[in-house]
Amino acid sequence: MTKKELADYYGSMAAAARALGRTRGAIQQWPDDLPARVQFEIEGRTKGKLKANPGLRNKNTA
Structure with missing residues (x-):
């Protein structure tokens, strides 16, 4: 999940x-x-409308 998704x-x-x-x-420091x-x-x-995706960082490092 990104800050953009959160803001959207x-x-x-x-x-x-x-x-x-x-x-x-505080949020802007994340x-x-x-x-x-x-x-x-x-x-x-x-309630699950935004999904955690802690592996997101690893997807973009290829």
Whole structure:
């Protein structure tokens, strides 16, 4: 899962931050490919509408 997918789902990074109980600044410090623990938290909060994909980073390094 990427930050772009997160922002697209919630409509903006500000809305995502509010929904996750974090600041925009905190979210902006995350890498573009979100950390696995964050992805699983988001998957739970969205009831599976956004899926965790912790192997995403490895797909792009070929």
